[in-house]
Amino acid sequence: MRLDRDFFTRNTIIVARELLGKILVLKRDEKIYKGKIVETEAYIKTKDDAAHFHKGITDRTRVVAEEGGHIYIYNIYGMYQCFNIIAEKKGVHGGALIRGIEPIEGIEYMYENRYKKPLNQPKKREIINLTNGPAKFVMAYGINKDEFYGADLVTDDRIWVEDSPKLPREKIIKTTRINIDYAKSKDYLLRFYIKDNPFVSKK
DNA sequence: TCCGAGATTGGCT
């Protein structure tokens, strides 16, 4: 069952943590992609200079001002894109970066999108490498900014998040975020991942 | 096989 508005319009940190274990579903050309969210990071509205919207909303980040459930995609390092789910009520700024996904359905499509060749006798390492990073699963799903920037996971008919049973507390690891050494907020414990899951980008 | 350094790349500020 699709997560509704009430899931996304809560506090950013709660949304980021509870997204673990949920299923990101994409339907394109009658092809279904499904994957379990295994790693997230929260970017929050106060005292977080690692957040793109820290100094206020710009044209790049305009969707962050929308109500929770919208999709914020940004370009990074010229060649990659990262996928965030906006949280909080309209006008409050916060979002969760999805950093890792475990493929569940449509693995053959993900494999083709990543390696530009059909899936045939894949190595275990190749499967892990499909979706164990924030730009990797975006490439695997074939998501791009032009197509999905600002889309709404609550109402869109191409992409949504499906509910799943709440994870037990001991399966959730809470730690520091990745590659934000430049930020004063680098030591905030705003990264969450599922313990022992191989599709987590970094332990 | 694993790990670190270096190259890659272009929009944003």
Add this chain to the structure above:
DNA sequence: GCCAATCTCGGAT
């Protein structure tokens, strides 16, 4: 010039 990243290749294990 900087950056919510990734790939490749070399040398070490």
